[in-house]
Amino acid sequence: MVQPAERRCTGCGCRLSRYNAEDRCATCIRHLPSHAAAGGAVPEEVWRDVDVREALAAWDFSRVSRLVRQRGALRQEDVAALTGLSQAFLSMLESGQRRLTNIDKITEFLAGLGAPAGLLRLPLPGNSAEPQDTTAKDDGDQDPALPWTVDRMVAALREAAGHRALDHGTLLSRRGIELTAYVHHWGTAEAEPLLRAQDGRPIPDSLLAHLQGTTDHLRLMDAAAGSGTLADLGSAHLELVLRILKQGTHTEAAGHRLAGIAADTATQTGWFAFDAGQHAHAQRYFLAALRAAHASGDVRLGAGALSYIAIHSYSTGYPRDAVVAAQAAREKIKTLHAPALEAMLLTRQARGHAVLGEGKAALRALGLAGELCAQGRSENDPHWLYWINEGEIHGQAGSCYLELGDPGQAIGSFTQAHDALTPSDLRTRALFLSRAATAQIRAGELEAGCATAHEAVALGEHLQSARLHEHLRTVIEELTPVSHTPYARDLLERTAVLTKMGN
Template identity: 60%
Template sequence: MLAQSPRGCEQCGCRLSQYNSGTLCSACVRSRTLNQHALSVPERVWRNQEIQQALASWDFGTATRLIRQQGSLRQDDIAHLTGLSQAFLSMLESGHRRLTNIDKIVEFLTGLGVPPELAPLPLPRPLRPSRDLYSGDLDPALPWTASRMVTALGTAVGGSAMDRRRFLAVSGLALTAFVHHWSTAEAEPLVRAAEGSRLTHELLDSLQGTTDNLRSMDASAGSGTLADLGNAHLLLLKRLVEQASYDKDTGQRLAAIIADTAIQTGWFTFDSGDRDRSPTYLFAALRAAKASGDVRLGVGALSYLAIHGYSTGAPRDAVTAARGAREKIKHLGAPALEAMLLTRQARGHAKLGERQEVFTALGQAAELCAQGRTERDPHWLYWINEGEIHGQAGSCYLDLGEPQRAVTSFTHAHDSLNPSDQRTRALFLSRAASALVRQGDAEAGCDTAHRALDLAEQLQSARLNEHVEAMLSDLEAVRDATYAQDLLDRAAAVTGARNRT
């Protein structure tokens, strides 16, 4: 384990966490950054009526100018927050350019932290509502009814490829709207009074136990065929919603099991390589979580949407999802849950190259993790510990082009991870190998890569396989070394055997 001497914040003198790679504690970072106008737009800006009117009419040029003036910001600050160039912003303010691309609009709004209700995003409507599955029915601005929850669930477990593409076309453009309406909408109680079988607590215990068992199998052996098993379990749960009889309390518990299972199945689907389909489960989980009354389940769905974002070239979506989830639980008293969200937010910032935001989020995550779990932290969040925080920090540093810091963090992660979480260990080892090679220690990198392959041979995870391929790509740079060639030959044999099966 690579030791670090205790360091003090250069501004207030307090002891810095070992996770904090900067020279300031997280509180001083937030204070200094806000003073430099780099993190966010002051909340008072959104109370300005002229700004509200400009946003409501999508007059982004006027809105940008007024936001700068009211928030004492520079165009460079707006550019940093939104990802738009300073030159484009100058032309936008002068009226010589317009912001019309919906993806850029979403980045603009989320980067500035515009409250969703000030600039509602229009969702596309189908041309043939009578024949289209959605018929606008999954628009998050519509009431969050039980029937719409079932529709979203049906899209995930039984929809066609075309159904999923249409759903993704809607949800991908409206993540901000989903986050907002999940947070503010009222959900219709899940109740079905009908003749026939009533749901019992014993049956619900068994159904929850199945979901928990699938989760445990995933942690120890990878997703493998779990996506199919999760899908089958969701189909059963969907039939119970439609055919069984239950009161409000039982319906809430059923909705909670559906949300938990949809989250896990979305994750299994993602980990098995079907990234396009994964969000359909997670948006269905958001609706079920709302019906359950358990905000932590909605937060869980958003946390996996954050992973999907930073893993598929949409890191700003990761930041949006994680921030929205954190806002909802800020007074809940669940430090482990918030620490997990901060690591997801940090990964998004790292992909965007936002260094100071990364350090701030990681520092806060470390402080929360050190507080320990409380009774408000959900049972399914068993895997958050020091090792996970260190590993996510290492991944952030690797994305920021700082392999030496990444190696230190991955070393700490290896010493602190839960021994049974083999896939996470393999993921972090593959990234550690890349970091070692990038910092010039090819021999240590190859040794670490062999350890990653030892685990990868025992696991079934398309996501892990992608990380192994990335690791091998880094090792190609030193393939002339004898120890590197041996490793690459072994990797070729392993991947060849997998392709034959």
Template identity: 40%
Template sequence: MLPDSAFRHPLAYARRMVLDCSQEELAALIRGVGQQRRVNIGTSKKTVSEWERGREPDETAQNLIAVIFKVSDEQRAGVPWPLWLPAGEFPELYQPWTPAGTVAGLDTVLRSGRMDRRRFLILSGVPLTNVLHDWLITEPDMAHAAAGEGRRISASMVNRIAGRITDLQRDDDTHGGGDLIFEVEALLSLVRHYLNKNSLDDAQHARLWGQAADLGRMAGWMKFDNGQHAAAQRHFTAALRAAHTSGDVLLGANVLAFAAVQHYSVGNPADADNMVRTAQTAVRGRSTPTVDAMLAARQARALAKAGDARACAHALNRAHDLLGQGPHDADPPWAYWVQRPEVDMLTGSCMLDLDRPADAQSHFTRADAAYGPEYVRTHVLYLSRMATAQLRQRDVEAACISTNQALDLATNVHSGRSSDHVRDAVKQLRPYRREPAVRDLLDRAKTVTT
């Protein structure tokens, strides 16, 4: 499931990451420090919960919180609540935008990649903006790229890695990333090893950096797809650095486009829009209609989540117009999925967010008919959303049919996000359990979705 909004507050994150304590335990710590300092304060679990949902503590409480987290007065000076709270250990964020810094960041992310941080905060606001700004303005540094030690890597090995990346991308479309993540991280570790230990020429280095970006992006997407949001963002950030070091700005834009999906999915549409706009700025004059269409469609989803119907419509129209220009020789290989059915699917999702279920159903129907059977996860996601659109139009029977079709496919894909969508589709039908078709569906769902 997606993280509760309370766990995206810096206090919740600091409490979990730094102290590893509950709201009640933090309240007790604050009362204890208050007693030591002869300050009468009645902080409770409810008080901490309110802080983590946006209410600002008074100055007395903030002073005690600073003591607990060992934040000095000097560190707090001029920094508003809650930005002075410790943000957890993300050393890769502070690495320089150089090849050595990128390798160090990959090392850190790979070491921490197996940790399940489902309940933890993802970066947003100022820290995220700083990452985007650094990516946008820092010139790629390849001058010291050939400083590796050891034997040369053969061109055939680089080609073999590229082929496996292509296979993994297609496998993810079909099976989801729940199991594939282990192979993706192993391959990313191999690429990192070659970058760190082998003597490479500039062309090989650029290709391997690009492969690290592709694999980091895939790992981030698979982590996100299975609810591991902080781990996903760390992979996306490492992928963005690798794309930057490769000198491939379009690849970096692709990383940001996938990271934007994560942000608008967990309730941060403004950050998602910022990410896409940054990507659009970076690729201007160097892109292709296909890549521009992909970015416009992603931006439309963020705008729909934000409730901006007019701007969303403009972005969708632009995406459809750009796709109408057809493919281009310079289209990157990773853009294979940017086709009319995908934009129709995204359009349907935008219409659903904007409470236009009839329009959503029309786009879902057209797109679903055009998608090939190999896109199993995509079919599961949009059949579930189709059911929502149908139910909002009071067509319970059609919603049951769509949900049953999603259940049929869900057993063939390992994707937490897909499973969550199916569960939500089933849940929304429960108020209609007196109808035979719904009753049968609910009985079936007990064995499929558990």
């Protein structure tokens, strides 16, 4: 009979009389806390472990903590000594009762464990691997650790506006930990002065108002007709704003306004790209917009960029990032009285929770969003957030119920949204109608679902939106089992023509 392999302590090498999870003898285990507190307790090979890397990439800190302990033969008390987190918190973290989402706590956690900077790209204290180059690079690198200077901001915005070839896989994989790094720098990096003294007349306020007005007009065009060719127009407008920022003569106040217009324009242009189905390109705009928002000093613009990052995240398979982005934005604006802005952020957070199957959290966020929306707008709510209203809240609630597998509740919410939405916002109405049709079909109301889908298609004939076409394709998939019926066949033919024209 084959004898089991002899087990020895990984600390001192003595033979172990029985199995234990730490693979260490009692004497070595007793000495682990002081060794951990001295630093270097996590062996380098732990960070090369495939499972550890996967947990980091998924931003699953519960699994990271558990795996690091197992691979490094540490106890929770040891990790607590290294990271400054309590043993009780770590126990709840590893059991799934608590989550680690605060950027400062995440930084302390990973810094305490000695996580390599090259693996994480986080601003960890004392990490010599961070880039030290303070000049702008036109290499397409969106690394959040690059200095948050004006030159870097302009370069990032120009890279987005220049329609450069993108590595879609690499860019779309910038998730979780790297998103946290962006949020961290947005909130903590020191802003550079934006004063530019050149020979010539300073930029007048009338020109700044005209530049902002152009961005606002593009936003209204998008709501009424879809993205269409607006991404190209937004890109061209952004280039003009950047040229004035870099070459014109302006005061510090005018410089902040220009950076704010650049942030708003980049966010909106990223949205045009996203609505057109250009997800990697949209992400580039949103991340660059966060840099511009930081330079502007207007925390609301940063919150706006993060709200679109949240939409991008839950729409492309990263719902946890959506929750984190929305929560981070809410944290930054909590001292403002901006109920409409916070309500909008809560709907983004709710959508992320819903995709994750976290029903209670989603409904709690929606309830708070409804309460804030009912308060009305305050003077601190940004002008670009004109569209948040009761109809939008109901529509987002319908989408959450649909994700949570409750088509009956979804139908009710979409009906309320239809009655409360602004008539001129054709695309939002079409999107909610298409989702309402999906909910009705899933609830067994086939004829009603087809009738609702026909309404969405009728609006879609006047819109250019890849997102709407994607939602209509979902309706088609839902109808596949009954495609032989007359009312389904008519809708399938009409929808196929519309979506084909949009490709």
